[in-house]
Amino acid sequence: MQLVKAEVAAISPLTEFVHKVTLTPEEAVTFEAGHYLQLVLGEKDKRAFSIASRPSLRNELELHIGASGADSYAMQALEHLREAHQSNTPVSLEVGLGVSQLRVDHQRPIVLLAGGTGFSYVKSMADHLAEIGFDQPVLFYWGVKDESALYAKQEMEAWAASRKNFQFIPVVENPSGDWQGHTGFVHKAVMKDIVSLEPYSIYMAGRFDMIGIVRDDFINHGAEREHMYADAFAFIK
Numbered sequence: 001m002q003l004v005k006a007e008v009a010a011i012s013p014l015t016e017f018v019h020k021v022t023l024t025p026e027e028a029v030t031f032e033a034g035h036y037l038q039l040v041l042g043e044k045d046k047r048a049f050s051i052a053s054r055p056s057l058r059n060e061l062e063l064h065i066g067a068s069g070a071d072s073y074a075m076q077a078l079e080h081l082r083e084a085h086q087s088n089t090p091v092s093l094e095v096g097l098g099v100s101q102l103r104v105d106h107q108r109p110i111v112l113l114a115g116g117t118g119f120s121y122v123k124s125m126a127d128h129l130a131e132i133g134f135d136q137p138v139l140f141y142w143g144v145k146d147e148s149a150l151y152a153k154q155e156m157e158a159w160a161a162s163r164k165n166f167q168f169i170p171v172v173e174n175p176s177g178d179w180q181g182h183t184g185f186v187h188k189a190v191m192k193d194i195v196s197l198e199p200y201s202i203y204m205a206g207r208f209d210m211i212g213i214v215r216d217d218f219i220n221h222g223a224e225r226e227h228m229y230a231d232a233f234a235f236i237k
Contacts, residue, residue: 001094001095001096001097002030002094002095002096003093003094003095004025004027004092004093004095005025005026005090005091005092005093006023006024006025006026006061006090006091006093007023007024007026007088007090008021008022008081008082008084008085008091009022009023009024009060010022010085011078011081011082011085014064014151014152015149015151016148017066017068018065018066018067018117018149018151019064019065019067019078020052020062020063020064021062021063021064021065021078021081022060022061022062023060023061023062023091024061025060025061025093025095026090028058028059029059029095029096030055030058030095030096031051031055031095031096032055032102033054033055033101033102033124033127033128033129034050034098034101034102034121034122034124034203034229035050035051035095035096035097035101035124036048036049036050036097036098036121036231037049037051037061037063037093037094037095037096037097038094038097039077039080039091039092039093040091040092040093040094041077041080046094047073047074047076047077049063049064049065049077049120050063050064050118050120050124050205051063051095051120052064052119052120052121052123052124053124053127054124054127054128054131055128056128056131061093061095062120063120064117064119064120064123065077065078065081065117066116066117098231099231099234100229100230100231100233101229102125102129102203103201103229104129104132104134105201106134106135107136108136108199108200108201108227109137109138109139109199109200109201110125110129110134110136110138110139110200110201110203111139111190111194111197111200111201111202111203111204112125112126112138112139112141112203112204113141113143113187113190113202113203113204113205113214114140114141114142114143114186114204114205114206115144115186115204115205115206115207115210116143116144116145116149116206116207118205119142119152120205121203121205122140122203122204122205123152123156125203126138126140126156126159126166127159129166130162130163130166134165136165137166138165138166139167139169139190139193140156140160140166140167140168140169141171141186141187141189141190142156142168142169142170142171142186143170143172143173143185143186143206144170144171144172144173145172145173145174146172146174147172147175147176147179150172156168156170169181169182169189169193170182171183171184171185171186171189173185187213187214187217187218188217190218191217191218191221194221196221196222197218197221197222197223198222198223198224200223200227201227201228202218202223202227202228202229204228204229204230205230205231206232208232208235208236209236211230211233211236212232212236215228215230215236
């Protein structure tokens with residue numbers, strides 16, 4: 001874990017409820033794809049957010065913060081960042097946290113699964129795998145409630161087009177009549193597409209209640225628990 005100060009370089013909306021935050025640390029940072037950071041609001045008040053940027057960008061950190069409701073955990077953090085941006089005051093960060101970072105195993109294909117803003121956790125991995133030329137299949141599933149929440153759809157389609165072993169599969173829970181892709185729950189789409197998850201390394205992020213269900217369903221679908229990764233596992237039975 002690295003404690004650093006960082007300038008808030010930019011805050012911009014990705015959707016009505018999701019904001020992209022770009023931070024410029026005062027010194028180069030070291031982390032692995034899939035790690036998270038903590039925004040330090042006080043000695044006993046630290047807010048955790050996945051790092052969306054890839055590890056090679058050591059002088060820039062990107063967060064995707066989904067925030068609604070004035071008193072919410074995320075909205076309070078976003079307001080702290082906005083105030084720092086407006087006053088040009090650095091914020092304090094703890095960088096390089098988590099136990100579910102990417103393990104590059106060139107013998108195993110990968111499933112990356114995200115629900116909502118869990119996208120940022122696996123985006124860092126996807127970009128890193130492209131950068132290192134990973135040649136096993138990588139299937140990136142992103143589940144959202146409505147199509148409007150697919151704020152990085154074009155970016156991820158370009159990522160998938162960059163290498164023949166990459167696939168991006170968006171899944172919409174409440175699709176419009178024009179939607180042509182997968183529908184329903186994102187992990188159900190995975191199980192529909194893949195006969196057995198036994199050979200895969202699986203990385204996932206989303207609501208804790210969702211991750212518990214996904215873990216159990218995936219194990220019943222052949223996944224090996226030792227090759228499944230989610231920071232939520234530390235908080236669920």
